Amino acid sequence: MTVTTLVTKTCTPCQGGIPPLTSDEVAALQKQIPDWSIQDEARRIERTYTFRNFAEAFAFVRKVAELAESEGHHPDVSFGWGYATVSLQTKKIQGLHENDFIMAAKIDDLADNISLGP
Numbered sequence: 001m002t003v004t005t006l007v008t009k010t011c012t013p014c015q016g017g018i019p020p021l022t023s024d025e026v027a028a029l030q031k032q033i034p035d036w037s038i039q040d041e042a043r044r045i046e047r048t049y050t051f052r053n054f055a056e057a058f059a060f061v062r063k064v065a066e067l068a069e070s071e072g073h074h075p076d077v078s079f080g081w082g083y084a085t086v087s088l089q090t091k092k093i094q095g096l097h098e099n100d101f102i103m104a105a106k107i108d109d110l111a112d113n114i115s116l117g118p
């Protein structure tokens with residue numbers, strides 16, 4: 001089977017009415033985003049990123065928000081001095097969809113490539 005790298009994919013509209021990914025499917029996809037942890041019996045994934053200060057955390061959160069708007073898929077984010085925690089779940093199915101993993105991979109990419117401050 002060919003594995004298409006998550007980061008090259010685009011979120012698809014999720015209308016609900018479909019089953020969430022199974023825990024086996026979640027475990028397989030998590031290999032591409034190993035820094036994310038599986039939470040709530042495989043219904044949610046989460047990662048905390050660390051930064052040098054509040055402004056850098058905020059700049060990252062702004063970029064995550066812009067990405068979410070362009071992909072049409074939206075994480076829950078909490079942040080404070082030096083950190084941002086991103087949580088992904090597809091609300092319509094109260095569980096995980098491939099979209100959550102696509103977003104996670106793209107957010108990892110953002111964090112790797114972000115240019116912060118002067």
Ligand SMILES: C[C@H](O)[C@H](O)[C@H]1CNC2=NC(N)=NC(=O)C2=N1
Nearest residue numbers: 013014072073074089090091092
């Ligand atoms: C029409 C559009 O796909 C939906 O309203 C989207 C928007 N963003 C979303 N984000 C998340 N995380 N879960 C959803 O179910 C969801 N629904």
